[in-house]
Amino acid sequence: MKLSGVQIIVECLKREDVTQTFGYQGGKVIKLFDALYQEDSIDHVTTAHEQGASHAADGYARVTGKVGVCIATSGPGATNLVTGLATAYMDSIPIVAITGNVPAALLGRDSFQEVDIMGVTMPVTKHNYQIQRVEDVGAVFQEAFAFARDGRPGPVLIDITSDVFAQECEYTPPEGELGEFCKLTDIPADDIKAMIDAAEKPVILAGGGVVLSGAADELFEFAEMIDAPVACTLMGTSSFPGDHRLYTGLVGMHGTKASNMAFQNCDLLIVLGARFSDRVTGDASKFASHAKIVQIDIDASEINKNIPTDLHVVQDIKCALETLNDVVQKKDHTAWVENVGEWKAENEAHIPKEHLPRQVMHALYDQLGEDTIVATDVGQHQMWTAQYYPFKKHNKFITSGGLGTMGYGLGASIGAQVAAPEKHVIHVTGDGSFRMNLNEMATTMRYGLPVITVLLDNNTLGMVRQWQTLFFNKRHAETNLPPINFCGIAEGFGYFTKKVDNIDDFKKALTQALAQKGRPSLIHCTLDIDTMVLPMVAPGASIDKITMSIS
Numbered sequence: 168m169k170l171s172g173v174q175i176i177v178e179c180l181k182r183e184d185v186t187q188t189f190g191y192q193g194g195k196v197i198k199l200f201d202a203l204y205q206e207d208s209i210d211h212v213t214t215a216h217e218q219g220a221s222h223a224a225d226g227y228a229r230v231t232g233k234v235g236v237c238i239a240t241s242g243p244g245a246t247n248l249v250t251g252l253a254t255a256y257m258d259s260i261p262i263v264a265i266t267g268n269v270p271a272a273l274l275g276r277d278s279f280q281e282v283d284i285m286g287v288t289m290p291v292t293k294h295n296y297q298i299q300r301v302e303d304v305g306a307v308f309q310e311a312f313a314f315a316r317d318g319r320p321g322p323v324l325i326d327i328t329s330d331v332f333a334q335e336c337e338y339t340p341p342e343g344e345l346g347e348f349c350k351l352t353d354i355p356a357d358d359i360k361a362m363i364d365a366a367e368k369p370v371i372l373a374g375g376g377v378v379l380s381g382a383a384d385e386l387f388e389f390a391e392m393i394d395a396p397v398a399c400t401l402m403g404t405s406s407f408p409g410d411h412r413l414y415t416g417l418v419g420m421h422g423t424k425a426s427n428m429a430f431q432n433c434d435l436l437i438v439l440g441a442r443f444s445d446r447v448t449g450d451a452s453k454f455a456s457h458a459k460i461v462q463i464d465i466d467a468s469e470i471n472k473n474i475p476t477d478l479h480v481v482q483d484i485k486c487a488l489e490t491l492n493d494v495v496q497k498k499d500h501t502a503w504v505e506n507v508g509e510w511k512a513e514n515e516a517h518i519p520k521e522h523l524p525r526q527v528m529h530a531l532y533d534q535l536g537e538d539t540i541v542a543t544d545v546g547q548h549q550m551w552t553a554q555y556y557p558f559k560k561h562n563k564f565i566t567s568g569g570l571g572t573m574g575y576g577l578g579a580s581i582g583a584q585v586a587a588p589e590k591h592v593i594h595v596t597g598d599g600s601f602r603m604n605l606n607e608m609a610t611t612m613r614y615g616l617p618v619i620t621v622l623l624d625n626n627t628l629g630m631v632r633q634w635q636t637l638f639f640n641k642r643h644a645e646t647n648l649p650p651i652n653f654c655g656i657a658e659g660f661g662y663f664t665k666k667v668d669n670i671d672d673f674k675k676a677l678t679q680a681l682a683q684k685g686r687p688s689l690i691h692c693t694l695d696i697d698t699m700v701l702p703m704v705a706p707g708a709s710i711d712k713i714t715m716s717i718s
């Protein structure tokens with residue numbers, strides 16, 4: 168049967184089990200939206216800005232494990248997606264972005280709203296396609312979804328010249344699935360077991376790969392079996408329960424004393440789905456220098472990229488851990504775990520009792536159950552969340568780890584809440600970041616998404632101010648932010664709001680926010696401008712050179 172380009176696209180989306188899209192209208196996608204309007208099995212969320220749509224597709228993908236889909240028109244609509252694509256690229260999140268473009272005959276003529284989105288997105292997508300013939304739609308969509316999902320996931324862009332939407336051709340859905348593109352290696356389970364048997368001071372580093380492969384339960388079993396402390400990267404945070412005796416917290420620049428000292432003193436480091444970013448390793452030449460290193464990652468290009476390893480495996484983390492859990496034997500590293508526990512206690516002793524960010528995180532932890540989703544923007548508030556929110560089993564931490572995108576959090580929360588309407592979604596933000604995405608309050612209101620935004624407002628770009636204080640002799644250039652009546656703005660959108668400056672009022676406000684049915688909330692929590700994220704390791708220093716307090 169003959170179908171039009173837009174009808175084929177809808178068929179392709181259904182074939183890929185797409186039930187939700189995020190995006191924004193425009194002249195070059197009007198026909199596509201018209202076709203989606205007539206299709207009951209696919210819901211659409213219109214965000215306030217295309218960047219919000221790409222972050223929402225990202226948050227949706229992180230919660231469902233499915234490919235997130237966003238749609239934008241040509242020119243500015245397409246370029247507004249780019250930060251979201253780059254964010255997803257750095258964090259390995261599967262997205263298919265669909266953009267309309269000018270008709271093929273007008274390409275390259277500086278036509279109205281024409282932009283070379285292929286050139287723009289090439290470095291920030293796993294792959295991109297431009298469709299100029301209706302006959303290519305079916306095959307391109309099948310391959311694009313397979314690429315987005317396959318191996319190390321990532322964003323893929325499909326740009327379609329708008330004449331394709333109305334063109335017709337015979338369409339037969341492709342049969343079967345494409346083969347796997349990613350080449351995996353066998354798991355040398357006996358070799359890894361021998362290294363574990365020989366180790367007296369093992370440590371596990373859990374990265375984003377553990378979260379992406381859904382391997383939290385397998386990690387839990389593995390860590391308990393080999394009795395090894397578990398540290399997390401920012402992207403790995405929430406893959407291991409924060410209140411577990413083996414958990415040591417974040418590693419690296421804002422890592423805990425326990426994690427950083429454990430790395431520098433361990434004799435075996437097992438790295439699961441982490442890429443040894445410079446924020447994790449500090450001075451790479453001094454990183455874990457007493458340890459044998461085993462690296463397991465699904466992406467062969469990550470192996471030995473930043474840190475040389477003694478043994479590596481190119482594999483999905485869940486699959487690798489399932490295999491290892493079948494062969495490893497119960498270990499007892501009491502002395503080593505107690506040693507790490509002393510560093511944990513030292514870390515704890517340095518945190519002031521009245522540290523409001525920590526009190527807020529603990530109040531959230533106390534009042535929210537398992538299976539809660541916590542999304543952040545970027546800055547100090549992001550680090551406080553990773554440091555102090557003791558993620559429970561199957562909680563999800565959603566953050567822009569690789570690109571560090573201020574303005575990510577509310578869009579991502581929207582995608583997360585759409586994906587999991589029954590769960591609590593908490594958006595932790597700073598005043599700088601919130602200014603970048605508060606337009607998306609229009610979206611949470613419109614769709615009745617009860618996201619709770621916790622704004623930690625220090626009247627400054629806090630993370631940058633902290634660096635200025637420490638490394639620029641307190642010259643606070645362009646970081647102060649004049650106060651804003653955020654509650655007034657949020658009320659304008661229809662939000663429930665409360666402004667607080669102490670933990671008791673915060674807890675009451677949270678109880679009230681949790682009782683709002685289908686209505687989003689803002690808890691505006693004011694902080695002292697010089698509240699710091701500690702501990703801290705100076706950029707490029709060895710990770711055991713830890714500053715615990717600043718007077």
Ligand SMILES: Cc1ncc(C[n+]2csc(CCOP(=O)(O)OP(=O)(O)O)c2C)c(N)n1
Nearest residue numbers: 546547548571573597598599600628629630
């Ligand atoms: C889009 C973007 N612009 C600039 C930065 C650089 N940057 C990193 S953290 C930060 C400050 C964030 O301030 P705020 O959102 O208020 O959070 P706080 O650090 O105060 O918690 C800045 C400007 C960034 N990460 N992203």
